Amino acid sequence: MPIKDILLDWRLHGSVLVITVIAEAIGVIAVPIGIGSILLLPLLYAFVLGLLINPNVISGARALIRDREVHAASPLIVIAIMPFIAKFGTIIGPSMEQIIAAGPALILQELGNLGTIVLAFPVAVLVLRMGRESIGACFSVAREPNIAIIADKYGLKSQEGAGVMGVYVIGTLFGTFIFAILASILATTGAFSVEALAMACGIGSGSMMAACSGALVHAVPDMEEQILALAGASNVLTYATGLYLCVFVALPLTEKLYDLLGRKEPTNAGA
């Protein structure tokens, strides 16, 4: 597709402009639930509104958004997150001293990303009785770099490839909601310190970090600067280290666990 078509696609940019105005005009809504409250953020409405005018979701939307707009939107996701990432950098810079003070916790919490293996892998293998797709599904949070690892090692046609693609797609569709809900519930219950929850928001995806840290800031507005600085620093760290953690620790570990727990022999002893 010619570059000009992407830049001058007024249907696309016009729709995004209208969606942005509507989403920002609605603003943040807090929904109280038993153990805390869920915060609905403008960026979540923007995603839903985008889906509602997506012809692949609502076929009636084809009058406004055609396949070429859908295709042109995809490279713009990465470009549109860039100013947000730059702004995040300007929040991290002035807080450098705090971040250095939190250094050990910040670096070590990267290992916490292995929590997916602890929580998701046993359920996938032992409860849901999934096969080798559980390796691809559970070794990481399944963003683009993780797909590349699986594609490189097994190919995306393999069972492992199906696993990583499945989680990738669910994450793309619901990830921002899931992280916003997790962050707002955990922040309002007080089980963790806000600093720890902020660091955990850095998962290596700009939009998920935005939803996660945005929900935290609205739950604890007094700590806005600390939350954003720690979340942003953790996210940069994940960009830098996530790939290595996956290649050298997470994936070998998941494979070992599959050898132990997976359905190789026809016995049901594993359950």
Next chain:
Amino acid sequence: MSDIRTDDIDLTEEPKLGLGAHAAALAVVCVIALVGNTVATEHTVPQGLVGLIILWVMCMVGMALTKFVPFKLPSVAWISLVGILATMPWTPGSAWILDKVSHVNFLTLATPCLAYAGIAIAKREIEIAKTSGWKIAVVAVLVMTGTYVGSAMVAQAFL
């Protein structure tokens, strides 16, 4: 329709844009963000405009670094590095930069991105979500919960 081949989802199929095209696309996004910022906050249009121009410059420097520095880091990593270095307390002029970008709301900047993301969802992705079935959806929720709670627990232990 039912023939779903996951390898069809080629993450690199997006057209490769040059720096000039990136600059223009980024400007379009910044205009949308400026409108959003004006709706969402009390900041005026000129205030938001100056802030966004500075952020635009940071993004461009970051993209230039991605292109010309020999070791590979994603462009978002370079861009955040540029933002960090420009606003460290001992960087000359950092106070001025901070004052200008303070008129741009961070969360509003993510709103247009998610709108593009919603529009970009392709038929194949919806089909994968449907055919992967409820099992992979359950696993995906656990994957994200495990990553988040795991990181928070380790951070909590070492703070």
